Amino acid sequence: MINVLNLTPEELGKKFVELGLEVYRAAQVLRWVYEKGVYDFDRMTNLSLELRGRLKSLFTVALPAEASRERSEEDGSTKLLLKFAGADTVETVYIPRDERRTVCVSSQVGCKFHCAFCASGQAGFFRNLSMGEILSQVLLARDLSPDKKLTHIVFMGIGEPFDNYKELLRTVKTLNSKAALGIGARKMTVSTCGVVPRIGAFGGEGLQVELSVSLHGPTDLVRGAIMPVNTAYPVKTLIDACKRYVQKTKRVITFEYLLIRGVNASEKDARGLAKLLRGMLCKVNLIPYNPIQEFPHEAPPYQEIVRFQKILQENGVKTTVRFSKGRDIQAACGQLRSCRKIETGSRKHEA
Numbered sequence: 001m002i003n004v005l006n007l008t009p010e011e012l013g014k015k016f017v018e019l020g021l022e023v024y025r026a027a028q029v030l031r032w033v034y035e036k037g038v039y040d041f042d043r044m045t046n047l048s049l050e051l052r053g054r055l056k057s058l059f060t061v062a063l064p065a066e067a068s069r070e071r072s073e074e075d076g077s078t079k080l081l082l083k084f085a086g087a088d089t090v091e092t093v094y095i096p097r098d099e100r101r102t103v104c105v106s107s108q109v110g111c112k113f114h115c116a117f118c119a120s121g122q123a124g125f126f127r128n129l130s131m132g133e134i135l136s137q138v139l140l141a142r143d144l145s146p147d148k149k150l151t152h153i154v155f156m157g158i159g160e161p162f163d164n165y166k167e168l169l170r171t172v173k174t175l176n177s178k179a180a181l182g183i184g185a186r187k188m189t190v191s192t193c194g195v196v197p198r199i200g201a202f203g204g205e206g207l208q209v210e211l212s213v214s215l216h217g218p219t220d221l222v223r224g225a226i227m228p229v230n231t232a233y234p235v236k237t238l239i240d241a242c243k244r245y246v247q248k249t250k251r252v253i254t255f256e257y258l259l260i261r262g263v264n265a266s267e268k269d270a271r272g273l274a275k276l277l278r279g280m281l282c283k284v285n286l287i288p289y290n291p292i293q294e295f296p297h298e299a300p301p302y303q304e305i306v307r308f309q310k311i312l313q314e315n316g317v318k319t320t321v322r323f324s325k326g327r328d329i330q331a332a333c334g335q336l337r338s339c340r341k342i343e344t345g346s347r348k349h350e351a
Contacts, residue, residue, distance in 0.1 A: 005132030108159025218272030
């Protein structure tokens with residue numbers, strides 16, 4: 001069975017032609033799936049009964065099971081725990097705010113990069129998600145929107161998107177396609193912990209997608225203590241790659257900076273960050289730390305956050321403070337988790 005969601009619109013059209021079906025039939029199926037949210041061929045009523053039967057024998061629209069749903073009482077965000085075939089699970093967050101309808105999607109089951117402050121990699125890495133598995137998160141989250149529409153997609157959930165580069169690009173292009181969801185490229189953001197070779201490659205793709213880089217420290221000493229990726233790609237190497245990206249694309253880079261009291265939130269850190277980024281086409285999102293049990297720290301007091309921001313702004317670095325949504329349901333930045341259930345004889349445990 002071929003999962004429709006694992007094929008780009010162009011690939012689905014080619015597959016239909018290979019099977020002796022008219023290419024416009026593929027376009028009809030895509031409209032049912034992406035515009036109308038219909039995933040059952042029997043309900044695609046502008047297709048003949050004979051064609052529907054044939055499609056059911058060849059294709060599926062595979063969606064994960066919803067294992068649980070939690071809604072934030074503070075801001076209305078909803079976290080979905082989704083279970084794929086093989087019992088792998090990831091979390092996806094739907095975030096409504098004013099007229100915006102944002103989905104935070106996961107790109108991997110687990111994560112290899114093991115940032116100290118992030119729950120997503122604490123259990124290790126299991127596998128990449130396919131394009132269909134990423135798109136299915138978007139479709140299920142869309143059903144939570146009152147008008148069944150989405151405005152923004154952020155690849156900021158579980159996993160490192162650039163570590164699943166091929167499927168990331170296919171997903172972005174499908175989301176952007178008018179034959180699918182038609183979401184504007186500038187309404188999508190890809191976040192990376194700083195995989196330097198992929199930053200260079202992404203800059204050459206000709207996409208208008210926003211790039212967000214997790215920095216979280218102005219020096220190798222500070223950043224390296226909480227982000228193991230810094231060993232492979234030290235701060236200078238990362239910043240140089242970001243400067244080349246900006247020069248090539250003429251696009252603003254957003255640096256995410258998690259403020260952790262006693263770790264990276266001092267005035268000295270602020271001055272170091274200002275020096276590092278001064279004159280660069282960028283902006284900084286300061287994010288007060290969202291606690292996880294494996295990293296027992298806290299965010300700085302509000303006045304210290306404001307002081308950190310002021311130092312950056314005084315040095316010409318555009319800066320905002322972003323308070324994460326969904327903190328009360330463990331759905332905020334750095335709090336999402338995934339797992340794999342493993343069968344061992346008659347016993348079952350989670351990794």
